[in-house]
């Protein structure tokens with residue numbers, strides 16, 4: 353982790369700029385960003401701890417709490433809403449037995465709704481990990497969940 | 502058929518590879534400017550083309566570049582705005598995923614023009630494929646000498662870095678982006694000073710949208726007259742329109758600036774079978790909605806402004822007659838409320854009230870006087886906020902209240918949604 357963070361930091365004239373890239377690297381490595389990881393980031397960069405905490409809590413893609421193995425992020429902004437993303441949310445809540453914002457007891461799935469993913473041409477869209485899944489309907493969601501399980 | 506310019510390589514297999522880009526004449530603009538043009542001549546060329554910013558505000562690109570001070574003891578920076586958070590917008594993602602070299606060439610030519618040695622591309626963190634493709638393309642361009650030091654034997658040195666966002670719409674606002682790049686929470690700065698004078702690390706900084714930069718190599722190769730002759734002279738060029746929502750063929754369409762909105766919706770196949778178009782949002786959810794009878798408006802900065810809306814990010818969202826406008830308006834305001842950075846009161850508190858009232862109306866719990874209250878709140882927000890996020894929210898709601906007032910009234914009087 354240190355090596356990758358130092359490499360990223362070299363791209364900026366100011367170490368503080370490297371906090372965001374460092375958090376991204378740390379989160380990829382650790383899954384989420386608990387306190388000790390944030391402190392390590394601050395130490396590697398030699399910046400104030402509070403600066404690191406500030407960013408880790410401001411930006412929604414950084415998670416200070418653990419999330420499930422698969423983070424299902426369903427877009428419910430306007431274009432997806434017009435293509436019935438609500439039905440998909442209801443279905444996901446039903447088959448997973450959790451509400452949005454929650455994680456299944458086996459820690460396999462976390463379900464969230466998110467703002468526009470910038471892929472409205474394939475609405476309704478859901479991001480799972482790094483991947484976008486578009487033109488979704490209930491059958492496709494079921495197939496996707498089967499594959500992930 | 503309009504010849505695709507910006508989307509030329511998008512559907513070509515391997516369109517993201519350097520070999521494909523070079524085979525289609527790629528990097529010839531960079532070769533040309535390094536051999537034949539001074540930086541000032543490139544700025545002049547772009548000025549004469551009347552290229553206007555594709556990020557939404559439509560500011561003249563050449564003019565913005567010319568504000569960068571010639572003599573500066575500080576380094577100059579180029580930033581590419583690839584944060585693309587405006588709901589309904591996906592053009593920059595597709596440009597970066599499918600033809601990243603077009604953007605890199607645009608960056609190199611633009612950096613040469615303004616005298617920058619470093620560029621940061623601020624990409625929203627969700628765009629993992631675009632980030633990977635752009636990283637690969639930067640490496641390829643370095644290996645071939647299109648980036649790096651003494652590019653193509655000239656004395657121009659230039660490097661491109663990627664900076665990943667982490668999920669905050671406000672980072673697309675250029676000064677919030679600068680704060681984010683400097684490692685702070687993304688809250689907008691006061692303008693002026695404009696970034697062109699004092700931007701990243703207080704140095705002169707040009708910020709341009711992905712599509713704006715992608716236009717630049719084509720202007721160099723084909724000339725400023727060619728560009729200015731496409732569409733309206735004051736708002737010209739090929740344009741990417743992102744069409745989504747209740748339409749048969751959603752997708753990214755490249756057509757001239759100024760094409761009538763109605764024609765654009767026809768290109769996208771019109772409404773689903775058995776439905777009628779009720780309204781279209783022409784430029785992402787910040788842009789005021791246009792009712793069906795207004796669809797003959799031209800899709801360019803000036804025509805849409807004259808019609809009381811805006812081109813914005815050209816995120817065209819089509820809404821058919823099965824949809825409740827109160828629901829659409831509520832969802833849009835929920836979005837702005839969620840993304841408000843909290844720096845100024847009219848936006849932070851005003852939108853909080855607006856959301857509460859709209860949710861109540863939508864749920865059939867509206868009260869007489871609610872609409873007047875919403876009118877008042879819009880008035881209190883519009884023009885009184887630190888950045889354009891608050892304005893966008895207020896303008897959008899005003900248009901919905903104006904054009905579809907009877908739907909809001911019906912919700913309040915019947916105490917339910919007449920459509921559901």
Ligand SMILES: NC(=O)C1=CN([C@@H]2O[C@H](COP(=O)(O)OP(=O)(O)OC[C@H]3O[C@@H](n4cnc5c(N)ncnc54)[C@H](O)[C@@H]3O)[C@@H](O)[C@H]2O)C=CC1
Pocket residue numbers: 554555556557558559560565568584585586587590673674675695696697708784785787811812813814888889
């Ligand atoms: N693409 C997207 O995802 C989104 C786009 N937008 C669009 O953003 C627009 C608002 O953007 P703003 O940056 O607030 O608009 P703005 O009008 O303040 O600035 C536009 C550009 O021109 C430059 N500029 C303006 N006057 C200048 C001067 N006197 N000297 C030097 N430079 C000058 C600014 O620095 C900026 O780069 C809205 O119209 C909206 O359509 C809004 C949200 C999302």
Ligand SMILES: Cc1cc2nc3c(=O)[nH]c(=O)nc-3n(C[C@H](O)[C@H](O)[C@H](O)COP(=O)(O)O)c2cc1C
Pocket residue numbers: 553554555556557558559560562582583584585586587670671672673674675676708709710711713714888889890
């Ligand atoms: C709230 C808000 C969000 C914005 N988001 C974006 C964005 O995602 N992408 C973008 O290019 N411009 C966005 N803008 C506009 C930028 O501030 C700026 O005008 C633009 O990047 C300048 O580039 P251009 O002249 O090439 O359009 C946003 C503006 C506001 C007020």
Ligand code: SF4
Pocket residue numbers: 671688689840841842843844845846848849886887888889890891892
């Ligand atoms: S208008 Fe909203 S987003 Fe913009 S500075 Fe004020 S609180 Fe922040």
Ligand code: FES
Pocket residue numbers: 427428429430431432433467468469470471472475476477588589590
């Ligand atoms: S609204 Fe869902 S991807 Fe844009």
